[in-house]
Amino acid sequence: MTISSVRERLSARVLRNPTVNLIANLTMRDVTSQYKRTMLGRVWSLINPLATIATFSVIFGLFFGQRIVPGANSGLTNYALFVACGIIPWGFISTGILTGMGALTDNAGLLAKVYFPRHALVVSTVLSLTWTFLTELTMLTIIMAIAGGPRVLLYIPVVLVVVVINAVFVLGIGMVLSVLVVYFRDVRHIWALFTQIWFYASGIVFTIDVVRAGAKTIAEHGYGWIPLLGVFEANPAYQFISAYRALLFDFTFPSPGTWLNIIVSALVALGIGILVFNKYQAQIVEEL
Amino acid sequence: MGDSAISVSGVSKNFRIFSEQNRSLKGAILRGNRTRYEEFWALRDIDLEIPQGKTFGLLGNNGSGKSTLLKCMARILKPNKGEIHHRGRMAAMLEVGSGFHPELTGRENVFLNSAILGMTRAEIERKFDSIVDFAGEAVARSIDQPVKNYSSGMYVRLGFSVSIHVEPDILLVDEVLAVGDMEFQEQCMEKFADLKRDGRTVVVVSHALDQMRTFCDYAAWLDNGQIARLGVANDVISSYIEDEHGARSAAGAGVRFGTGEVVIDRFEVITDRGVNPAQVHSYEPVHIRMHYTAKERIPDPSFIVSIDHVDGQSMWSNHTKDADYLPADVRPGPGSLDVVIPALNFRPGTFYINGSVHSSDGGVLDCLNRSLKMTVIAGDPKESGGLVALGSHFDEMTPERPMKKAKAPGQGPVDLETYVSPHKRGEDRRQRS
Structure with missing residues (x-):
């Protein structure tokens, strides 16, 4: 099947299916209106991660002297690039979930006045952020190719597969939280707090060796029963970032354990998301 | 049952009114999810075939509960009990313009x-041109401008135009008939007539009773969540107007102001x-009788009695000096004064009786507005529209043609001396003072 025939079939679906068309239009709305009336426009979606990368590079790379294992096939040892491969996917996961969570409450007016499949709002929010994420990844891939050689380009199809799995994961959690936040507005604040902890639990600014060392220290003090390393490795965000890092920093395939973790967590998140969403979506309007 | 577009069976809907404004996680945990609330039944056991x-x-x-029922039909709200089925594509x-994004x-x-x-x-893509055409020239000219630059009229026109072009089998409409200028309203009514002609079902919630009378085939009157x-x-x-708006003191006994040497008790x-x-x-x-009580002697007083339409339109007034x-x-x-109206030439509608008493220099001693409502229903001959009833009839067609139906008795100018109400229903109703 050629790409053009896929495109034709896709556009035929969009032409015929109102829900697909709705999601496409809502996504377009989010994408086109996101940076309207800003002078730099879409450039903002690149400035933000760049600023964060610069900050972390100075603090952890320069001040704390964080060392990293050289990239397996790329031989890269640049800490800034290491952070970049973590911070950009992390940005997608955290803002994706946060925005997905607000998809229903932010569109309360619309939900109260028109009937349409409610999941379209969450799906389109995640899709529009996926689009932003893809532009950032494109930029990152180009930088990695310049720094580490063109071999990274071979992994682009695999990166896309990981992005799809990642989007499914974000969508699933977003669907659960979007309903939950309708009933309990506190969830948004709890989530903001949790995200801060989650950030450090996902190994974005340091390698797993740091955690390993930490686990050893607490074991020496008799707290070896705390599964610090186990929890860290079970964290899907860490595994997603490991996958991106394997592909973009090390220029290798992610490990089977990583694949297993991300696929299972994406499917579980989506499963719970659909379950919760379907159970509550009909009642949410009166709670908004 | 078989040819219903929408069938509503045993539908009840309640809303929970929470005693505490903010529903928080803390509250839910502390009270073990037994949040205190009152239940309010917006709809009770509604059965309806449209x-x-x-x-x-x-x-x-x-x-x-009429808007709640419409929202349940539109699937925006989910009934607690009962079922609603519909056949064909439905749009509400x-x-x-819900969902318009100002920056786009x-x-x-x-x-x-x-x-x-x-x-x-x-x-x-097929309907785009027609949508823009319908919205009018001003919108067509600025179709590539962000809608935040649109005037409110243009905004509404474009929104309405999109909605009407959905061309659903069932259209649910809530109070949106009263948008835009006269020309656009006419355009909208035409479009609704088109929908009707095409055999589409329309469900309307409205307060514009006159419009509904001409527009609707059937109607349901909801009272406290029941039909x-x-x-x-x-x-x-007609029965809604009779029962709901019968002459009675308006809530809150009207609006009163004045220095108070004379107080208007009631009309x-x-x-x-x-x-x-x-x-x-x-x-x-x-006769409109104004009852008043004077606290002191008022030399050279004057009285005004007036009637306003509920919409605010002043219908008539009379001043004792004039x-x-x-x-x-x-x-x-205590005392009273009558205004004698030989024939109340108003078209059906609801009106307020207002009045005031003035001192010799024109100062307001007391003014009582909107304390009494009066409902006018059609008399004989029936007429079609507007605010005033002129007792007109059609005649003198040339060249003379035979009439299909015999002239109904009573058609023609009313003889006020022998006038007898064709509607006997009001007579057995209570006399309230």
Whole structure:
């Protein structure tokens, strides 16, 4: 099947299916209106991660002297690039979930006045952020190719597969939280707090060796029963970032354990998301 | 049952009114999820069949549940009990332009809004030109401008145009008929008529009873979440007006101001059939009696009595000075004054009786507005529209043609002396003072 025939079939679906068309239009709305009336426009979606990368590079790379294992096939040892491969996917996961969570409450007016499949709002929010994420990844891939050689380009199809799995994961959690936040507005604040902890639990600014060392220290003090390393490795965000890092920093395939973790967590998140969403979506309007 | 577009069976809907404003996680945990609330039944056991291809009106006072019922039909709200089934594609117009994004252009918003209303891409592309045409020239000129630059009229026109172009089998409409200027309203009514002609079902919630009368085939009158009456629109609307707006003191006893040397106690509408009948017929002779109590002697007083339409339109007023009715004074104590109206030439509607008493220099001693409502229903001959009833009839057609139906008795100018109300229903109603 050629790409053009896929495109034709896709556009035929969009032409015929109102829900697909709705999601496409809502996504377009989010994408086109996101940076309207800003002078730099879409450039903002690149400035933000760049600023964060610069900050972390100075603090952890320069001040704390964080060392990293050289990239397996790329031989890269640049800490800034290491952070970049973590911070950009992390940005997608955290803002994706946060925005997905607000998809229903932010569109309360619309939900109260028109009937349409409610999941379209969450799906389109995640899709529009996926689009932003893809532009950032494109930029990152180009930088990695310049720094580490063109071999990274071979992994682009695999990166896309990981992005799809990642989007499914974000969508699933977003669907659960979007309903939950309708009933309990506190969830948004709890989530903001949790995200801060989650950030450090996902190994974005340091390698797993740091955690390993930490686990050893607490074991020496008799707290070896705390599964610090186990929890860290079970964290899907860490595994997603490991996958991106394997592909973009090390220029290798992610490990089977990583694949297993991300696929299972994406499917579980989506499963719970659909379950919760379907159970509550009909009642949410009166709670908004 | 078989040819119903929408069938509503045993539908009840309640809302929980929480005693605490903020529902927080803390509260839920502390109270073990047994949040305190009161239940409010917006709809109770509604059974309704809306026939295909007909226009159906829902009416009732504010809070009667008509909009809730419409939202349940639209699937926006989910009933607690009962089921609603519909056949064919359904679209709801509860607010025009919902989902317009101010930063996007008119064109982008048409595509977005159409998608929200359930159109496919192919459909939108096919209808796009017609949507823009319908919205008018001003909108067409700025279709590639962000809609935040649109005037409110343009915004509404474009929103309405998109909604109406969904061309659903069932259209649910809530109070949106009253948008835009006269020309656009006419355009909208035409479009609704088109929908009706195409055999599409329309369900309307409105307070514009006159519009509903001409527009709807059937209607349901909701009262406190239950169906008070169901049937042919004209009958339902008439009985709604009679029962809900019978002459009675307005809530809060009206608006009063003045220095208070004289106090207007109340007004009465008096006809041959008694004091404050449930409704007055067009052309009926009426006395309006103003009861007042003076605290002191008022030399050279003047009185004004006026009638306003509930919409605020002033219908009529009379001033004792203009009428050359010049009492020397008002004695302390109770008293009353009648205004004699030989024929109340108002078209059906609801009106407020207002009045005031003035001192010799024109100062307001007391003014009592909106304390009494008067409902006028059609008299004989019936006329079609407007605010005034002229007792007209058609005649003198040339060249003379045979008439298909014999002239109904009573048609022609009314003889006020022998006038007898064709509506006997009001007579057995209580006399309220």
